Amino acid sequence: MRRSLLQKNMLIMSFLVIGRLIGFAQYSNVSVEKFPVQMNIVHVDYRDSSTLVFVSYTSQKGVKYCTINDRACIQIKNNNKKYRLIHSINLPINSEAEKNYMLFDSVGQKHNFVLEFEKIPTAQVFDIIESEKDPNSLNFYGVSVDTLKRDGFKDINNFVSSTPVKETGSYIKNGNTVYYINSNNIIVSISVHVISQYGKYFNVNVDVKNFSGKSILFSLSHVKAEGYFYIGDVVYETYPLKVLTSTEYDKKVSSRQTLNNVLLAVGEGLSAASASYSRSATSYTANSHTVGGLYGNAYTSTYGYANTVTYNSAAAYVAQQNACAICSNYANGQNAIRQQLNDGYAKDNTIQNQTEYSGSFNIKYKQSDHFKIVFTIDDVQYPFMF
Missing domain, CATH: 2.60.40.1240 (Immunoglobulin-like)
Incomplete structure (x- = not known):
């Protein structure tokens, strides 16, 4: 789960204060049977309410990110009980809801972080398991702490502040x-x-x-x-x-809108001109009669159509006014869109x-x-x- 910067700072401060107020036992002599090649456990802190594991990380070639899953836990050897991860200091926690990672800038980059788990018994060999199905996970097997040599207080803030986290991730909104x-x-x-x-x-x-x-x-x-x-x-x-x-995009918007306005004006002008005229079609029949022809009287019938085009000045005025109103409203709408785009542009x-x-x-x-x-x-x- 992502936390605000204020929450993270308060969390570190609470560790510093609590570490001085309650009993703790810190040990630097730690051995591990099997661990990720880029990581090393440098310190373990047994506190009254939790266990802190200090880890140093060195980025490897081809590896850009580092994280730990929120389901990571500690398991004691020959014990089925799991001690869950409570907090991670200076290393993002990855979950189903949010994908959070430490982003490395270069190969060989050092990074320190601290993992807090539920309190485990002291002097017990344990494993830190992120995922046994993924060989690239943050898994430490056979962690053994020499509890005969007790160290002084290790300041968490000093440990992590020299390697500030560059966190990347994603979430759904x-x-x-x-x-x-x-x-x-x-x-x-x-x-x-x-x-x-x-x-x-x-x-x-x-x-x-x-x-x-x-x-x-x-x-x-x-x-x-x-x-x-x-x-x-x-x-x-x-x-x-x-x-x-913003200037470059505004020019493109302005140019395209000008073209759209011209095309609309031409179309509306043609529509208005067409509305100024009325057309009617009538059919007619003409008969002729010739007397005394070669074959006697002759009768002829002619059929046809007549088209009439009438200009209506009143209709022309109304159509033109409607066309102007449509073009004006469209242009105003285009200007509003342009202004809105420009206002929101970075x-x-x-x-x-x-x-x-x-x-x-x-x-x-x-x-x-x-x-x-x-x-x-x-x-x-x-x-x-x-």
């Missing part, structure tokens, strides 16, 4: 998936849709929350996007995708501490296997892959 990255107390959240509105685009809704303690700048000039084509798992082509500023903004900024922007659509959007805020990159 009103049927839409929202993706976020939290780094240095700056949270960037986005959702992406394909739209056909005055062109075809990836429409990005973005929200930036600033708890960094200083003002930050959001600018679309610091947003980059690129598409990818794959053969199997190998990227064989990448290309940049155009991120439109623009450069200074985001002060403890405030947030929301908007949307468009990326020119192009078919691809995957595409990436990278925000750069305060010299930190926030990459999103789709």
Whole structure:
């Protein structure tokens, strides 16, 4: 479950205070029979109400993320009882409802975190199990703590503060998936849709929350996007995708609306002109009689139709007025849409501490296997892959 920054800070502070007020026993001499190659248990803290496990992580090649599932637990050897995970400090917890991960920027990056489980008996060999079905899970087997050598108090805040978490994840809101990255107390959240509105685009809704303690700048000039084509798992082509500023998109809207207004005006003008005239058709029969012909008297009948076109000035005036009203209402509606789009379009903004900024922007659509959007805020990159 995601927690607010204030909740996380309060949680760490509560550990610091409780650790000094209640009994605890900390041990650094820890051995493990089998464990993930990138992880190492460096400390175990037996407290009156829980057990804390201090873990150091080193990112490996090809691994971008780290997390722990909310169903992780401790199991004592030869004991079927499970001691559930209560909290995770500096490592996101993954659940069915929310997908949360630690995002690594480079291979060999160090990261420290602390896992709090329900209190377990001391001097017992135990396993930490995230998922026995997944060999890549955070599983430690045969954890043994040397309780003969007791250490002094280990400060949780000092342990985790040197490796701040860069958290990424997703959750569902009103049927839409929202993706976020939290780094240095700056949270960037986005959702992406394909739209056909005055062109075809990836429409990005973005929200930036600033708890960094200083003002930050959001600018679309610091947003980059690129598409990818794959053969199997190998990227064989990448290309940049155009991120439109509010001015660039407004020009496209204005141009398309002008064309729409012209086409409507032409159509309504033709309709009004047609309504100014009335047409009627009459049939007629003409007979002729010739006397004394070669074969005697001759009789001839002629049949035909006569079309009459009548111009009605009153009808022309009414039709023209109706056409003007339709065009005017349409143009006003188009202007309102343009204004609404421009008002909601993301623009450069200074985001002060403890405030947030929301908007949307468009990326020119192009078919691809995957595409990436990278925000750069305060010299930190926030990459999103789709």
